[in-house]
Amino acid sequence: MKKIALISCDNKKKTGFNFVKDIDKESQLFKLSMNYGKSIADETFILTTRYGLIKEKDYTTLYNETSEFKSEMENKLWALEILEQLNNFTNIHEDEYVILANQNYYKNYVKFLNKVELPLKNMSVDDKISYLKKELNDNEEDKKSYGEKFHILFNSMKRYNFNNFDDIPFTNGIYVVLDKKEKYKNMDRIVRIGTHDDDNKLIIRIKNHYKKGFKDSSFFRKNIGKSILSYNDHYYLHIWNINFNDKDNQSKFNEIRDMEVEDALDEKISQYMKERFEFVCFEVNDLKDRYRLEEGLISTIYHDKDFLASDKWLGKYSPVSEVRDSHMWVAKGLDKKQLTLEECRKIVTLCIKSNEEAESYQ
Template structure:
């Protein structure tokens, strides 16, 4: 199945569902799916009642679990691990919420580590994506995070991507653990310590530590991107953060790809959940009311970002290859003032936004931005 094209995979799933429908009532029967995630992903969403007891387990763990069911005396995963997997088995309703969450966030502007300073708000929740990780044809969420102190969203992201101090970022610490564990590096035991504590500083190897920090930075900056949305109130930020995390973790078909680096993590919660985190996995999931609140927050953010503009159709697009002059234009301006126009535009639709005060003209095509300054030429980002 892994060698099939996406179209062939969907056709295979259609045939499987058709064969099942000839054998039983799909709408009323409960199905226990023991296959891998690639085999289940296009089938389970069409089965109203399905359970995936092996979701998130590696091959060895799957075999041990299955043997324990056939032979009570056989070695099996620890009870708490099995329970965690069973908690992940949910019906189509919860799966749909996970898909809708990905769809909602997929349309938000995407940032790289170099664009942290361009975020147009101070308080919010950030969502991280990783190269090579997909979910239902969309980029898969690999981390959800926020901040407790007010006005520290950018600072928190800077802690993760810019400041090379893993004691100040559990995100960096967890990625470093996976990097070191993948190479059976004995420095893993030292990296896991909180070396900001005086009693642990004597174990620190400055050269090895700096090299590991560099490797973590290189990986994060080249493989991770993020989006974010504003949530001003601390209590609401913390609740939505854990609710999103739990919704992802408890959805049966959500999980890491076969080559996800997090599978090398020594932390069970990380390599089984497919998320670079340990907290919030078993919290209460998102409710429909909370999901509606997320939608409202994002729509309001889009509307605020575009309130200084007149919105109209461009008579014709400015083709990227016609750009001749590279003029400096702060990306902050693009993100703040064009955010609203990045939503709801089709692949071939063009929107022209005019910012009255400075007379800057932005033309937006999907996620590629071009701009023109009257009398000065044009440039692009």
């Protein structure tokens, strides 16, 4: 089954057109109808009184109308020819037809088509133009990837940075990090999505990313450090990789730590984060929901074909392949199940609600 669009050709000599603006409206309507037909249908055909049915790919302005139907009988005979052509080019019993035409261009054969839509029926020219413009804009919106839609959403929300994390008006949720010096379609690019394990620890979790000496409690901070060391081909990388939160590692490797190197690196990490990152947050109280929406967001963003890092992004030098490949400071959740439509809508609702609450606390 296919969807077929049928469009009436604009009439350059239509009776009753006394003003250029009226002719321009008909011309605009025809162009909009063509664009709309091609955007929704598998095939598009042009209806003309003189030449019958013309495939969109064969249509030129040479086929523009020069006359209307002289009588009802002429219209009925024309309709029989159109029906025969439709029967040759399409399946009139199975295909779905969207007719963007005046009544004269379908009234005597439409009853023989099994599935028909008449979206412009009984509309004025102005109303038809408005309807088609709206539909075409909606279609363009539908073409946007979820990655783009989420960038638009998160770039529009209230932002937080290291100076005002205490202003976040809730304590459970998901945070999204935007890098002001990285761009996705002229918007600040998402470079991290995260949450917290224990309840009521959202703000504490975010603050810990900025604490010096917390590299083993913050994947975010630790991996920025790894990239800085890797970029500089620094010998300390293999020591920085060690998790000193582990007591066995403390006893085995504590002697090889160089705290001067770590302090200097911590300073560079903090400077990098303060210069580049801003956070947006939305409230999610249930831990299971937080985990699912976090991993779904990461996977959905990661699989957006347009989601790329710039050549200057520090993460390109990460020794962690997942960071390099994901173009984010994340390594988990990349191939988890992407967000469903219902989950996407849920995130939008949560973001709107959380943003409204944030505004009310100002």
